[in-house]
Each structure stands twice: as C-alpha cells, then as structure tokens.
Amino acid sequence: MEKVFSFIDNQKDKFLSELIDFLSIPSISSEPAYKQDMDRCCGWLADNLKSIGFDDVRIVPTDGHSIILAKWNGAGKEAPTVLIYGHYDVQPVDPLGLWISPPFSPRIHNGKIWARGTADDKGQLFCHVKALESFFKSGSPIPCNIILLFEGEEECGSNNLDKFIIENAKDLQCDTVLVSDTEWFAPGLPSICYSLRGISYIEVTVTGPNRDLHSGSYGGGIDNPLNVLCQMVAQLKDSYGRITIPGFYDNVIPLSQEERQEFLRLPFNETEYCDDLGISSVNGEFGYTTLERVWARPTLDLNGIYGGYTGDGAKTILPTKATAKISMRLVPRQKSKDIGEKIAAYLKKIAPPTVKVDATVLHGGNPVLVPMDSPGVQAAKIAYKEAFNVDPVFMREGGSIPIVELFDEVLHSPTVLMGFGLPNDNVHSPNESYSLDNFFGGIKTSAVFLNEFSKMKKI
Amino acid sequence: MEKVFSFIDNQKDKFLSELIDFLSIPSISSEPAYKQDMDRCCGWLADNLKSIGFDDVRIVPTDGHSIILAKWNGAGKEAPTVLIYGHYDVQPVDPLGLWISPPFSPRIHNGKIWARGTADDKGQLFCHVKALESFFKSGSPIPCNIILLFEGEEECGSNNLDKFIIENAKDLQCDTVLVSDTEWFAPGLPSICYSLRGISYIEVTVTGPNRDLHSGSYGGGIDNPLNVLCQMVAQLKDSYGRITIPGFYDNVIPLSQEERQEFLRLPFNETEYCDDLGISSVNGEFGYTTLERVWARPTLDLNGIYGGYTGDGAKTILPTKATAKISMRLVPRQKSKDIGEKIAAYLKKIAPPTVKVDATVLHGGNPVLVPMDSPGVQAAKIAYKEAFNVDPVFMREGGSIPIVELFDEVLHSPTVLMGFGLPNDNVHSPNESYSLDNFFGGIKTSAVFLNEFSKMKKI
Numbered sequence: 061m062e063k064v065f066s067f068i069d070n071q072k073d074k075f076l077s078e079l080i081d082f083l084s085i086p087s088i089s090s091e092p093a094y095k096q097d098m099d100r101c102c103g104w105l106a107d108n109l110k111s112i113g114f115d116d117v118r119i120v121p122t123d124g125h126s127i128i129l130a131k132w133n134g135a136g137k138e139a140p141t142v143l144i145y146g147h148y149d150v151q152p153v154d155p156l157g158l159w160i161s162p163p164f165s166p167r168i169h170n171g172k173i174w175a176r177g178t179a180d181d182k183g184q185l186f187c188h189v190k191a192l193e194s195f196f197k198s199g200s201p202i203p204c205n206i207i208l209l210f211e212g213e214e215e216c217g218s219n220n221l222d223k224f225i226i227e228n229a230k231d232l233q234c235d236t237v238l239v240s241d242t243e244w245f246a247p248g249l250p251s252i253c254y255s256l257r258g259i260s261y262i263e264v265t266v267t268g269p270n271r272d273l274h275s276g277s278y279g280g281g282i283d284n285p286l287n288v289l290c291q292m293v294a295q296l297k298d299s300y301g302r303i304t305i306p307g308f309y310d311n312v313i314p315l316s317q318e319e320r321q322e323f324l325r326l327p328f329n330e331t332e333y334c335d336d337l338g339i340s341s342v343n344g345e346f347g348y349t350t351l352e353r354v355w356a357r358p359t360l361d362l363n364g365i366y367g368g369y370t371g372d373g374a375k376t377i378l379p380t381k382a383t384a385k386i387s388m389r390l391v392p393r394q395k396s397k398d399i400g401e402k403i404a405a406y407l408k409k410i411a412p413p414t415v416k417v418d419a420t421v422l423h424g425g426n427p428v429l430v431p432m433d434s435p436g437v438q439a440a441k442i443a444y445k446e447a448f449n450v451d452p453v454f455m456r457e458g459g460s461i462p463i464v465e466l467f468d469e470v471l472h473s474p475t476v477l478m479g480f481g482l483p484n485d486n487v488h489s490p491n492e493s494y495s496l497d498n499f500f501g502g503i504k505t506s507a508v509f510l511n512e513f514s515k516m517k518k519i
Numbered sequence: 520m521e522k523v524f525s526f527i528d529n530q531k532d533k534f535l536s537e538l539i540d541f542l543s544i545p546s547i548s549s550e551p552a553y554k555q556d557m558d559r560c561c562g563w564l565a566d567n568l569k570s571i572g573f574d575d576v577r578i579v580p581t582d583g584h585s586i587i588l589a590k591w592n593g594a595g596k597e598a599p600t601v602l603i604y605g606h607y608d609v610q611p612v613d614p615l616g617l618w619i620s621p622p623f624s625p626r627i628h629n630g631k632i633w634a635r636g637t638a639d640d641k642g643q644l645f646c647h648v649k650a651l652e653s654f655f656k657s658g659s660p661i662p663c664n665i666i667l668l669f670e671g672e673e674e675c676g677s678n679n680l681d682k683f684i685i686e687n688a689k690d691l692q693c694d695t696v697l698v699s700d701t702e703w704f705a706p707g708l709p710s711i712c713y714s715l716r717g718i719s720y721i722e723v724t725v726t727g728p729n730r731d732l733h734s735g736s737y738g739g740g741i742d743n744p745l746n747v748l749c750q751m752v753a754q755l756k757d758s759y760g761r762i763t764i765p766g767f768y769d770n771v772i773p774l775s776q777e778e779r780q781e782f783l784r785l786p787f788n789e790t791e792y793c794d795d796l797g798i799s800s801v802n803g804e805f806g807y808t809t810l811e812r813v814w815a816r817p818t819l820d821l822n823g824i825y826g827g828y829t830g831d832g833a834k835t836i837l838p839t840k841a842t843a844k845i846s847m848r849l850v851p852r853q854k855s856k857d858i859g860e861k862i863a864a865y866l867k868k869i870a871p872p873t874v875k876v877d878a879t880v881l882h883g884g885n886p887v888l889v890p891m892d893s894p895g896v897q898a899a900k901i902a903y904k905e906a907f908n909v910d911p912v913f914m915r916e917g918g919s920i921p922i923v924e925l926f927d928e929v930l931h932s933p934t935v936l937m938g939f940g941l942p943n944d945n946v947h948s949p950n951e952s953y954s955l956d957n958f959f960g961g962i963k964t965s966a967v968f969l970n971e972f973s974k975m976k977k978i
Contacts, residue, residue: 257735261833270797276716276918279848280818281809283802286843287756287821293746294753338729343742343873350740359739362746363836368823369844374720374881376846376918377822384745385828387835389738414802422833459735459835 061446064507067198068190072500075190076173078108079499082148082182083166083175089125089149090216098212101148102126105210108189113196114208122220125149125212132192132206139514140235141205143473145463146185147214147241150177151488158490171496178494179485184240185210187480187502194507203514207234214241218463229470236436236513237467240502242457242479243487246327247495250444250452250505253477254437255356257458258390258427258465260399261363264407265383266292267416272368273378282378283414286367289382295410296360296386296403300346303360303388305406311393313429315356322454323351355456360388385422389458396424425460428468428475435516436476443478443508447501478509520905523966526657527649531959534649535632537567538958541607541641542625542634548584548608549675557671560607561585564669567648572655573667581679584608584671591651591665598973599694600664602932604922605644606673606700609636610947617949630955637953638944643699644669646939646961653966662973666693673700677922688929695895695972696926699961701916701938702946705786706954709903709911709964712936713896714815716917717849717886717924719858720822723866724842725751726875731827732837741837742873745826748841754869755819755845755862759805762819762847764865770852772888774815781913782810814915819847844881848917855883884919887927887934894975895935902937902967906960937968 068075087101088094102119109117109130120127128148153163153176161167166175173183188208195202209232211221225232244251268285269278298304328351334341344353353359367382369375388399404419411417430437432454444452457477464475480502486492527534546560547553561578568576568589579586587607612622612635620626625634632642647667654661668691670680684691703710727744728737757763787810793800803812812818826841828834847858863878870876889896891913903911916936923934939961945951 259735259835261835263833268798273796274918275820275822275846276718276848276916278796278813279820279846279917280803280812280816281801281917282796282798284820286824287752287819290749290752290821290824293749297746337732337737337741339727339741339873341873342740343871344739353739354737357739360746361734361738361743361837362749362827363734363834364827364829364838365745365749365841366825366829368821370823370825370842374722374844374846375822376718376720378820379823382824383829385833387734387738387833389735412802414798414800457735458738458740459733 061508061511063198063200064194065504067194068500068503068507071194075503076496079173079183079186080166082186083177084164086164087149087177087212088152089213091152098125098149102128102212105148109208112189112193120224122224124220127212127221127224128208128210130208132202135202135205135514139204141207141233142510142513143207143209143232143234143237144188145209145237145239146188147181147211148185149212149215150182151180151215153490155490160491168496172493173496173499174491174493176492178492179243179481180487180492181214181241183494183499184480184502187240187499188238188506190503191506191510194503202510204510207232221463222466225466225470232471234471234473237471237473237475238436238509239464239475239477240479242477243481243483243485244479245453245455247482248450249327250448250450251455251479252437252440252444252452253455253457253479254430254432255392255456256428256460256464257355258394258396258425259387259423259460260390260396260403260421261385261387261423262400262403262419262421263383263385264417264419265381266411267381267418268414269378269380272380275376275378278378283412284378285382285415286379288412288415289365289367289384292407292410293362293384293386301344302346303358305402307402308358308399311395312358313392315352318432319356319454320352323349326351326453326455354458356391358389358391358394360386363387390427392427392429394427396426400424425462425465426469428464430474430476434474435513436474439509439512439516440476440478442512443505446508447504478505480505520967520970522657522659523653524963526653527959527962527966530653534962535955538632538642538645539625541645542636543623545623546608546636546671547611548672550611557584557608561587561671564607568667571648571652579683581683583679586671586680586683587667587669589667591661594661594664594973598663600666600692601969601972602666602668602691602693602696603647604668604696604698605647606640606670607644608671608674609641610639610674612949614949619950627955631952632955632958633950633952635951637951638702638940639946639951640673640700642953642958643939643961646699646958647697647965649962650965650969653962661969663969666691680922681925684925684929691930693930693932696930696932696934697895697968698923698934698936699938701936702940702942702944703938704912704914706941707909708786709907709909710914710938711896711899711903711911712914712916712938713889713891714851714915715887715920715923716814717853717855717884718846718882718919719849719855719862719880720844720846720882721859721862721878721880722842722844723876723878724840725870726840726877727873728837728839731839734835734837737837742871743837744841744874745838747871747874748824748826748843751866751869752821752843752845760803761805762817764861766861767817767858770854771817772851774811777891778815778913779811782808782814785810785912785914813917815850817848817850817853819845822846849886851886851888853886855885859883884921884924885928887923889933889935893933894972895933898968898971898975899935899937901971902964905967906963937964939964
C-alpha cells in the first residue's frame with residue numbers, strides 16, 4: 061500500500077482540481093432544466109474513468125438520466141469482486157439566497173470544500189475513483205475486480221436504477237457492495253453503518269354509519285369510527301412501549317452485548333438531542349437506550365390520521381369513517397410482508413363488530429444487516445484505522461436506504477456503508493460542504509479496503 | 520271550549536286558504552335575493568294578527584330580518600302569561616328538480632299540504648294564530664295573557680333574536696314559553712319533548728417535537744403526538760362506555776323509572792334503526808337502551824381528528840402536532856362550562872410529560888329540562904288528548920335547540936315543546952309536507968293548552 065499512499069499524497073492538488081471540475085457541473089436531476097448538465101456531468105465522469113485506466117466504461121441510457129457502468133476484471137478469477145455504488149446527481153439549491161458562495165463555484169475554506177454535491181455524493185464517490193486511479197497509476201495491481209455503478213437519479217427516486225439492477229442482476233454479481241454516501245456519527249469518528257431498519261406502512265380505515273350523522277341525535281347510541289380508531293391505535297402498544305401485535309417480535313434478532321457496548325461508546329448527548337427537538341424528554345420502549353430504540357428496535361408510529369370535521373371551529377357530526385396511516389420500522393429478521401399481514405389481521409380482530417375495517421399496505425421494505433464480523437465490515441474497520449488512525453465506531457441507521465435493500469434482495473450481496481461525510485456537512489441544505497481531510501483520507505480508506513477485502517475473501 | 524272548537528270546525532276552509540297565502544310567499548331567510556319576500560311575509564303575518572284581534576303588533580327591525588312582537592293582556596293581572604314562539608322564515612329549496620310540485624305553490628294531496636315551510640314552521644306557528652283568532656271571534660275570552668314572538672332568522676342562526684331577547688328580557692317575562700317546531704315520535708302519536716341535551720365542545724392539540732421528523736431516524740425514540748392523542752382519547756371512556764373524566768357525572772339527574780317506562784312504550788325498532796344507518800348493531804353506555812343513551816345520558820364523541828400526513832400514499836413523518844375536536848352531549852343538571860373545564864384539566868393530567876396539551880372550548884350550551892309534572896307539560900298532555908283523542912308520549916331530544924336554552928337562561932321560563940310535525944314531513948328537504956289533521960288538531964290543541972294552563976297556574 062505504500063506506493064499507493066505515496067501516489068495519493070503526491071496527487072492531492074490534481075485530485076482536488078478534478079473534484080472542483082466535477083462539482084462545477086450543476087447536475088440537478090429533479091429539475092428538467094438541467095437535463096443537458098446532467099448529460100455533461102455523466103460524460104465528464106465517464107471520461108475521467110477512461111482517463112484513469114478503465115477501458116470498459118458504458119453510459120447506459122434510461123427513461124431518465126443515464127447510468128454509468130464500468131468494469132475491470134484484471135484481478136483474475138480467484139479475486140473477489142467489489143461493486144462500488146455512487147451517484148453523480150445532486151439536490152436542488154433552493155433557497156439560493158442562503159448560500160454564502162455560489163453552489164456550483166466550489167470554494168475552499170476552513171479545511172472544507174463548499175459546493176452543492178460535495179458530500180452528497182460527488183466528493184464521496186470520487187474517493188473511490190481516485191483510489192482506483194492511484195492503484196493503476198502507481199503500478200500497483202488492484203487486488204479486487206471492480207464494478208462501478210454510478211447513477212444520476214438518486215435524488216429523485218432511483219426508479220431506473222432499480223429496473224436496471226433487476227434486469228442485469230447476473231451481470232452485477234459481486235462479493236460485496238461498497239457505498240460511500242453516509243456520514244460519521246461525529247467529526248473525527250469514522251463510522252460503519254452495518255444495519256438499516258425496514259418498514260411496513262399501512263393505511264387503515266374504520267367505517268361506521270353510512271353517512272355523517274348529527275352528534276346530538278345519535279351521539280351515545282352508536283359506535284363512532286373516530287373514537288373506535290383511537291381505541292384501536294391505543295391498543296397497539298402496551299404501557300412498556302412494546303407492540304402488542306401477536307407475533308410481531310417473533311423474528312427479531314436481539315441486540316448483542318457487544319453492539320450495546322459499541323453504542324454506549326458513542327458521544328450521544330440526550331440533553332442536546334431533546335433541546336434540538338424542543339421536547340422535555342425522550343420516551344420509548346422500556347429497557348432500551350435512545351440509540352437502541354431508533355436503530356435496533358422495531359417501532360410503530362402513526363404518520364397521519366384524519367376523519368370527520370377538520371376545518372376551523374365546531375361541527376357536530378358523527379363521521380362515517382376515520383383513517384390512519386401507520387408505519388412500523390422493522391429490524392433484522394422481521395419481514396415487511398409478514399408484519400403487514402399481522403397488523404392488518406390484528407386490527408380486524410380488535411375492532412368492535414359495529415365497524416368495518418379496511419387495511420391496505422402502502423409501502424414496504426425489509427431491514428438489512430451486514431454482520432459486524434463479515435469480511436466487508438472488517439475490511440472497512442481496518443481501512444478507516446489505517447487511513448485516519450482512529451478506530452471506527454459501529455452504528456446502525458433507523459431509516460431505510462432502498463438501494464441497499466435492493467442489493468440485498470436482488471444481488472444477495474451485503475453492502476458496506478463506509479461513508480466520509482460529517483454531521484455538519486449541510487447535505488440537502490444551503491452551504492453544503494465536505495472535509496478535505498475526509499476526502500483525501502477517504503481515497504486512502506478506499507484503497508486499503510480493496511486490499512483488505514481481497515485478503516479476507518481469499519482466506 | 521265548545522264555542523271555540525265549533526268555531527274552528529266552521530272555519531277550516533278559511534284557515535286553510537290563509538295558510539296557503541302564507542306559504543306562497545318565498546320567505547327564504549338565508550338568501551339575500553329573497554329579502555323583499557321576507558319583508559312581505561313579515562307584513563302579511565303582522566296584518567293577519569291585527570285582523571284577528573291583536574291591537575299591539577310591532578314589527579321590530581333588526582340587522583337582519585324583522586321580528587314580530589304582538590301582545591294581548593286582556594286576561595288580567597291574575598292570569599298567567601304565555602309566550603308563543605315561532606318563525607316565519609323557511610329553508611332554501613335546492614335541489615328544486617326533486618320537488619313534485621313547486622315549493623311555493625301549495626298543493627293539497629293525500630290529507631297533507633305540500634310546500635316549503637308547511638311543517639317548519641309556518642303551518643305549526645299558524646295553529647296558534649288561528650287558535651287565538653278562534654277565542655277572539657267566538658266571543659270566548661282568551662284565558663291567558665299572550666306574547667307572540669315570531670322571528671325571520673331561525674333557519675340562519677337566530678343571531679338577532681338572541682340579542683333582542685337578552686335586551687328585552689323584562690318585557691318578555693312570562694310563565695311559560697310555548698313552541699311548536701318539533702315532530703311527533705311517529706304518526707298518530709302526539710309527543711311532548713321535555714328535555715334537551717346540552718353540549719360542551721372542545722378542541723385539543725397535542726404538540727411534540729418542534730418540527731416534523733423523519734420516522735426512520737426518530738421513530739421509537741420520542742413520543743409521537745398522534746399516538747399520544749389516540750391514547751388520551753381512548754382513556755376518556757372505560758370498557759362499559761362510561762366517561763372517565765373525574766366528576767363528569769356529578770350533577771347528572773338519573774332517569775326515573777317513570778321516564779324509562781315512557782320510553783319503552785315508544786315504537787322504536789332497533790333493527791330498522793341499524794338498517795337505516797348501515798351498521799350491524801348499536802353500542803353505547805352499558806345498562807341503557809338506545810333511546811336512553813341518545814336522549815338522557817351524557818356522551819363523548821370525537822367530531823374530527825387530524826394530524827401528520829393526510830394525503831394519498833405514504834409519507835414517513837413523525838408529526839409535530841395532532842388535533843381532535845371532541846364534543847360531549849350533556850344532560851340536566853350538567854353545566855357546559857364546568858364540563859369543559861373538567862375535560863381540559865383531565866386531558867392535561869393524562870398526557871405524558873413529553874408533550875404539550877392545549878385545550879380550547881369552541882362552543883357550549885346547557886341542557887334543558889321541563890319536568891314532566893310541570894304545569895306547562897301537564898297542560899300540553901291534556902290538550903293533545905282532547906284534540907287528538909290519544910294520550911301523548913313523553914320524549915326527550917338528543918340535540919340542542921339553542922333558543923330554548925336561551926329562554927331558560929335569560930327569561931328563566933320553561934319551554935313546552937308541543938309540536939305537530941310528523942317524521943315523514945321532509946323538513947329541510949324537497950317535498951316538505953304537513954298533515955291537515957295535525958294542522959286543524961293543532962289549532963284545537965293550542966286552544967285547550969291555553970285553557971288548561973290558565974287553570975293550573977291559578978291553582
């Protein structure tokens with residue numbers, strides 16, 4: 061790795077200059093006015109890949125923005141294959157007036173580079189490109205076979221990438237997927253996210269009388285769908301914050317002592333957390349810390365509720381129906397489909413016979429777990445340590461990253477989330493930035509990862 | 520009464536012909552286009568009163584439509600005073616296409632008169648006018664002093680009448696108020712409504728975090744205002760359908776055995792009731808029948824609820840707040856203000872400390888009770904029996920009639936609700952009608968009422 065590291069150290073100016081060019085192209089995928097810039101950005105990135113040594117670089121047109129697929133199989137059949145995913149599209153820049161410098165005129169200040177797309181995701185994606193260049197150009201053979209998969213629609217739904225992956229699953233077979241599109245738990249604390257929660261999202265409608273009724277004439281005589289819905293929802297959790305749906309916890313993998321210890325190491329300040337949210341205290345499932353609750357325990361939340369009169373003032377009706385949107389965040393090995401069926405059945409069971417209950421699954425996704433002792437995670441751990449001289453922390457993520465679930469379900473490949481962003485990078489906001497130390501350290505991390513992963517897979 | 524009854528029998532054609540004239544004026548109070556017709560109708564009625572023998576007839580202008588105030592004090596200081604209330608305005612006629620004959624061209628068919636305002640309230644109001652005429656013109660002294668108070672804004676809120684009554688309370692002092700603007704429980708079954716429920720209507724908002732949060736990142740870590748609101752609402756009733764707010768039932772007058780027996784005599788068909796509403800069965804407070812529940816027991820219903828995402832599809836937020844509109848129907852002697860304060864305090868008590876609770880009273884009104892053994896109710900009972908040869912039934916009403924509450928609170932006068940409408944009169948709908956038997960019987964009922972009431976008050 062010495063040759064590679066020394067090449068990286070010598071090329072910092074060139075790498076940064078190229079990143080500035082990349083960032084200067086306003087590749088906003090969600091706004092049709094930027095279609096030409098999207099194409100230009102895609103072409104620029106493909107050209108850069110060719111220039112560093114990739115000879116198989118394809119621009120794949122889609123119904124939306126193009127996908128870049130580049131391959132290198134020079135490590136040989138015995139070597140593992142790493143698929144590196146990233147996206148070259150960026151978020152819109154509104155409100156433009158809040159930017160201190162123009163979003164597509166990158167500026168270096170205070171050890172960071174400031175522009176739209178620096179951290180999300182051009183600057184992170186580029187770490188891998190420059191790591192690969194450093195192997196090629198320092199005369200060090202890349203120890204893994206590489207598939208690069210860069211899309212231009214991450215910020216607007218990834219619809220065409222989903223389709224592409226499903227249709228080309230065989231061609232994308234790999235031993236691990238490597239994604240750098242996440243942030244560290246805190247500055248100076250490289251973080252490996254090894255698990256994502258899934259989701260089961262249903263809409264339930266309770267129907268009572270066939271028309272809205274006068275609450276004076278009928279109030280007290282019949283069940284009111286609004287009251288019934290509230291009673292049903294209230295029954296979904298017990299006083300310990302545990303979900304009461306039968307079988308809900310059946311497949312949940314309990315947190316290990318090791319994981320709980322890891323989480324306790326993290327600099328999480330509950331007072332600051334509450335102050336930021338404007339609440340007096342946290343609350344949740346009995347027996348778990350806040351990080352455990354939001355990362356590693358399943359939960360059930362109403363996302364919306366409505367029924368009856370919702371305008372200003374008073375209207376005295378007993379409404380015909382009431383609707384709630386309920387989502388459950390799931391943890392490994394819960395299955396979205398199974399949980400959706402269980403809650404629908406339970407809601408029908410606990411409803412009084414005086415109402416009709418309709419439950420529709422609106423959306424679902426399974427949780428993802430890449431075991432902490434898996435080769436990819438272990439390679440990332442060593443890579444962070446060598447590049448940043450800090451032991452990384454292990455964390456989970458409470459939300460979903462649909463593309464990671466897709467890699468898991470379609471390619472059956474574990475995904476290593478090895479990011480280089482920081483919590484104060486302002487992704488999706490004005491004045492997005494990215495630490496230069498993390499950029500250069502990220503290039504080294506990527507290089508070490510490939511080296512370590514090839515060794516682990518060989519064993 | 521014989522002279523009066525025989526006069527009535529002889530004047531049927533004239534009374535009906537006058538009623539047709541009265542009904543032919545389109546006195547729709549809520550539509551400005553009918554302002555001239557409203558004035559014309561008011562003038563017509565005032566002229567009719569003068570023609571039958573009233574010399575003190577005043578048309579009182581208001582900010583809206585005029586009030587008619589007519590007085591007759593010929594019964595002397597020893598005699599009681601009866602204030603007869605009615606309204607000469609009518610509902611709009613839309614949808615006009617559903618009327619079998621034009622709404623302001625009264626038609627006699629099948630023993631009923633068909634036109635807008637027949638039952639609500641011109642035809643009922645006119646019973647009293649013609650009864651008074653029958654006393655005057657048959658040479659029988661009216662046994663009570665009379666105040667006639669006819670308004671033109673009942674169908675659009677009675678705002679100016681409220682003001683008038685409050686400002687002229689002294690001038691309107693009476694021993695009872697007589698109102699004919701209700702319907703019988705069933706055809707052939709004269710009905711005296713002796714109690715109305717009151718209402719306390721509040722809006723409660725539960726506020727959690729200071730912004731909508733991503734349900735993946737925060738779900739499980741903090742209290743969700745939507746779930747909290749549902750839990751709070753669910754706690755407002757126990758499994759017996761009883762309201763759990765401390766002190767809620769403190770002032771409730773229990774139903775007497777006599778009342779319960781009266782209700783059981785009524786031809787109430789629960790199967791038809793459920794079929795009409797499209798529900799499989801009724802439900803409510805344990806230990807009470809449906810009529811008892813909707814007429815004589817207090818209740819608590821959500822009239823509306825909203826919070827979070829209420830559009831189509833799924834949005835994964837933990838919302839910052841949730842709102843419910845909650846109304847409680849009250850029975851004698853609960854007080855609206857007291858109950859509003861009790862529920863607000865209770866909601867704040869049962870809320871977890873992680874949320875803020877705001878409760879605002881939107882609307883209130885006290886229940887009304889005219890005891891079954893009071894002189895007015897007893898006089899009405901005898902009057903129905905003599906005019907229709909049927910013992911009337913005693914019923915209550917689940918809703919409020921704000922004007923009755925006003926008479927109770929401002930004039931401290933009990934109101935006798937002695938109506939002549941039938942359940943199938945289509946009030947507020949196309950093809951409104953009014954039974955001619957009830958019109959002529961109503962005139963006699965009014966005459967007997969005045970006679971009997973004068974005797975009771977003298978004793």
